[in-house]
Amino acid sequence: MSQNKIIKIVVVMAIVLLGASGASALIWHWRSQPTIDMRKALETNDIVPLIIVGSGPAALSAGLYGARAKIKTVVIAGNERGGALTKTSYIENWPGRTKILGTDLMNDLQEQVQQFGVEIINDSVVKVDFNVWPFELTTENGKTLRALTVIIATGSTPRTLGIPGEKEYWGKGVTTCAVCDAPFHKDKEVIVIGGGDSAIEEAVQLASYAKKVTILVRGASMRAAASMQDRLHEYPSIEVKFNSQVRSVIGDGSQVTGAEVFDSKSDTLSTMPVSGVFLAIGHDPNSKLFKKFLKIDAEGTIAMSDRTQATSLKGIFAAGDVTDHRYRQAGVAAGDGIKAALDAVAFLQEHGFSTNIAAQLEKRYVSGVPEERAEIPLMKTVAEIKDIIDAAQGLVVIDFYAPHCPSCMRMLPAVEAVAHQFADQVAFLKVDTSISPEIAQEYHVPTIPCMLVFNEKQLVARYNQSMSRKQLEEFILKLLKDS
Ligand code: NDP
Numbered sequence: 001m002s003q004n005k006i007i008k009i010v011v012v013m014a015i016v017l018l019g020a021s022g023a024s025a026l027i028w029h030w031r032s033q034p035t036i037d038m039r040k041a042l043e044t045n046d047i048v049p050l051i052i053v054g055s056g057p058a059a060l061s062a063g064l065y066g067a068r069a070k071i072k073t074v075v076i077a078g079n080e081r082g083g084a085l086t087k088t089s090y091i092e093n094w095p096g097r098t099k100i101l102g103t104d105l106m107n108d109l110q111e112q113v114q115q116f117g118v119e120i121i122n123d124s125v126v127k128v129d130f131n132v133w134p135f136e137l138t139t140e141n142g143k144t145l146r147a148l149t150v151i152i153a154t155g156s157t158p159r160t161l162g163i164p165g166e167k168e169y170w171g172k173g174v175t176t177c178a179v180c181d182a183p184f185h186k187d188k189e190v191i192v193i194g195g196g197d198s199a200i201e202e203a204v205q206l207a208s209y210a211k212k213v214t215i216l217v218r219g220a221s222m223r224a225a226a227s228m229q230d231r232l233h234e235y236p237s238i239e240v241k242f243n244s245q246v247r248s249v250i251g252d253g254s255q256v257t258g259a260e261v262f263d264s265k266s267d268t269l270s271t272m273p274v275s276g277v278f279l280a281i282g283h284d285p286n287s288k289l290f291k292k293f294l295k296i297d298a299e300g301t302i303a304m305s306d307r308t309q310a311t312s313l314k315g316i317f318a319a320g321d322v323t324d325h326r327y328r329q330a331g332v333a334a335g336d337g338i339k340a341a342l343d344a345v346a347f348l349q350e351h352g353f354s355t356n357i358a359a360q361l362e363k364r365y366v367s368g369v370p371e372e373r374a375e376i377p378l379m380k381t382v383a384e385i386k387d388i389i390d391a392a393q394g395l396v397v398i399d400f401y402a403p404h405c406p407s408c409m410r411m412l413p414a415v416e417a418v419a420h421q422f423a424d425q426v427a428f429l430k431v432d433t434s435i436s437p438e439i440a441q442e443y444h445v446p447t448i449p450c451m452l453v454f455n456e457k458q459l460v461a462r463y464n465q466s467m468s469r470k471q472l473e474e475f476i477l478k479l480l481k482d483s
Contacts, residue, residue, distance in 0.1 A: 033314055034133035038148075038352040045364045047134050047146040048074045049353065050344055053125050054153035056083020057330045058320025058337035060109040062151045065341030067116035070355075071348065072362060075113070075120045076139060079410070079468045082106040083155050084283075084321070085330055086406035087177050088201050095331055103406055105330075122413060124468060130293040130313055140470045148353065149344045152290060152302060152311070152318040153337060156283035156328075161193070165249030165256075166277075171447045171464025173256025174249055174277045178205035180405040181447050183434070185210045185276045191259055193246055194280035195222040200231060202278045207235045214272070216244040216261060249277055255446050275446075285322045294318075299325040309340035317343050373416035374423055376430045382442045388429065389454045395426045395479055398443075400450040402434040407466040408449040414469040422476055451475075455483050 041047055050066045052059045055077035066073035085091065085102035092099050114120065123139040134146035158176040160166060166174055175181050178192075178201070186209045192202045195217035206213045213235075215222075220242050222229055232238055243265040250258040250271065258273045285300045295303040295312035302311055302318040309317045319336035321328055376399070379385050389396050399415050401408035412430075419428035433440040433448055443452055443459075453461040461479060 034131055034135075036133050036315060036351050038357060041134055041148055041357060042360055042364075044134070044146060046144070046366055047148065047361050048072055048365065049148045049348060049358060049361060050074070050151065050341075051076065051135075051137060051145060051147035051149075052151045052153060053137070054078055054083065054155055054320070054322075055081045055106075055110075055120070056153060056155050056320055056333060057085060057106070057109065058155075058333035058340070059083070059151070059153035060106070060113050061334040061337030062153060062319055062341040062344075063113040063118040063337075064109075064116060065338050066151075066344065067113065067118045069341070069345045070358075071345060071353075072358065072365070073118045074145065075118055076125050076137065076145075077120050077122055078124045078154065079140075079466065080155070080407070081122065081410045082110070082406060086410075087179055088198075089179055089205050091330065093329070093331065122469070125289065128289055128293070130290075130316060133315065135315065140468055148351075149315045149317070149347050151309075151337070151340045151344055152287075152316065152322060153320045153333075153340070154286035154289075154322045156285045156321040158279060158283055159281045160279060161246065161281065163246060163248050165251060169249050169251045169256045169277070171450070172251065172254060173275055173446060174279070175447060176279045177405075177407065178202040178278050180402075180407065180449075181276065181278075182206045182209045183402075183404075183437070184440070184446050187211045188275040189214070189273065190276035190278060191216055191246070191261075191272060191274050192278045192280055194282070195219065195224060196280065196282065197224045197228050198280035198282075200224050200228045202280050203238050204231060204235060206276075206278065207237050210276070211237065213238045214274075215240045216246060217242045218245050218264075219243070246277065254444065283321065283328075285325070287322055290316075301325050309336055309343050315347055317347075371413075371417045372420045373413065374419035374428065376416060376419050376428045379429050379431050379439065380436055382439055385429065385431075385439065388427065389457055392427055392454070392457075394455070395460075395476075395483055396454040397426055397428050397476070398452045398454075399428065399430045400433055400440055400443075400445045400448050400452070401430060402432055402448055404434065405448050411449050411466050411472075414467065414472050417469060418472045418476060421473065422480075425480060426476060453479055455479075 049071045050073045052062050052075045063073050063075050085106050088102040090099050123141050125137050126140050127138040129136040135150050138144050182205050189212040190210045192199050192215045199215050203213045203215050245262045247260040247262050258271050261272055262269050287296050287300050287302050297303050302323045304323055309319050311318050317340040319340040320333035431439045449466050451463040
């Protein structure tokens with residue numbers, strides 16, 4: 001009998017005996033569960049007892065508990081280091097703190113876990129193999145790490161609308177990060193799309209700069225918490241328009257100039273002249289990498305087993321927004337992370353992990369060598385930049401950033417590393433737009449992070465999005481090839 005036939009018979013028998021849900025659990029288990037034998041852990045280098053993928057509150061709280069259990073814990077931070085909280089402003093619902101900036105909270109958490117000895121790697125997981133044990137994780141920079149147990153805390157990604165003009169003007173007025181771009185809309189009119197807590201957060205951020213902020217809600221009411229909606233009364237420049245859907249984003253080729261808005265109540269289409277379109281329409285869980293190996297539900301979240309943080313695969317745990325389409329609160333994510341770490345520690349103990357094995361793995365762990373970085377000169381005037389561009393023999397790359405822009409700050413170490421790598425061929429400069437806004441104005445930079453590249457005094461490239469170390473390296477290599 002062929003293997004396929006045997007599989008079909010087993011599936012039919014399982015459904016008959018266990019019912020549909022029991023059978024599906026059994027099939028998941030049987031399909032990909034590798035054998036766990038602690039002796040195998042001592043055969044190869046670079047095996048870490050606990051690897052955590054992600055760097056938001058779920059990931060770092062898990063890290064804290066892993067390290068406190070005296071288990072070597074490595075966090076692979078990903079390209080959105082610090083997670084979604086670094087893109088909000090003040091948080092007023094973190095237990096024990098009346099008010100704290102999202103970035104401050106994440107910096108405090110990071111400092112705390114590092115004090116306990118957690119290693120944080122600035123790299124992103126691009127591939128996993130959970131059919132083998134120790135589990136294998138490959139990073140964007142080409143490193144392969146093996147883990148006895150893994151906690152997935154990859155969070156979620158802001159949704160986009162898929163309407164005409166959205167892609168074309170992304171980073172040129174269309175964005176999801178008011179914290180980053182609000183200062184570029186000083187005395188201008190902007191719209192925020194969405195009716196949840198995030199839409200209110202974004203609008204409040206923008207209200208300090210923009211002349212007028214209109215929140216466009218597609219339905220007849222907002223779903224944001226009542227306490228958040230109350231905040232709007234303090235901002236006369238914020239208006240909420242219901243039954244309003246953006247149909248397209250309009251621009252002049254280089255920047256957003258307006259949006260076409262459909263009013264479903266009056267059945268009319270009108271154009272709003274705005275300089276910014278801020279999306280706050282919810283998030284999708286970052287579970288794609290794992291769908292081959294784990295049970296994922298219809299919303300894309302990783303399915304949890306009972307009240308634990310166990311996934312459908314033994315040894316793999318998950319926590320935070322990637323598992324949660326219901327609560328989606330930083331405090332809940334942190335609690336999930338703690339539970340996931342306790343589950344992971346129990347898993348290791350059940351499978352014979354000991355201090356002796358821990359010591360042997362530690363000896364065979366070849367930790368990442370810290371990357372060399374260049375000191376990038378900070379430009380303060382347009383004249384200074386012009387002199388350098390005029391005198392340059394090769395490429396000049398200018399990184400526009402600001403300390404209040406989390407994705408810019410995450411990108412800075414990668415820029416410094418690439419600047420070191422190409423020190424002989426490319427001159428890197430940086431501009432802090434919060435201290436030199438006139439430079440951003442001179443070079444028409446409407447959003448940060450932004451990179452401008454000059455060759456022989458001419459602007460040859462402009463890049464308006466956050467880049468990983470690898471993407472940046474490829475970007476520079478291509479420019480060098482074309483120059
Ligand atoms: P939500 O899922 O809560 O809200 C998304 C909003 O976008 C809804 O109003 C939805 O409309 C609207 N929307 C979805 N798709 C479209 C579309 N295609 N066109 C127009 N509008 C659309 O997401 P949030 O990011 O606001 O919040 C996520 C979670 O994070 C929540 O649990 C929230 O409480 C939490 N959060 C908490 C904060 C705080 O406490 N300070 C701050 C920010 C977020 P509809 O209502 O019609 O479905």
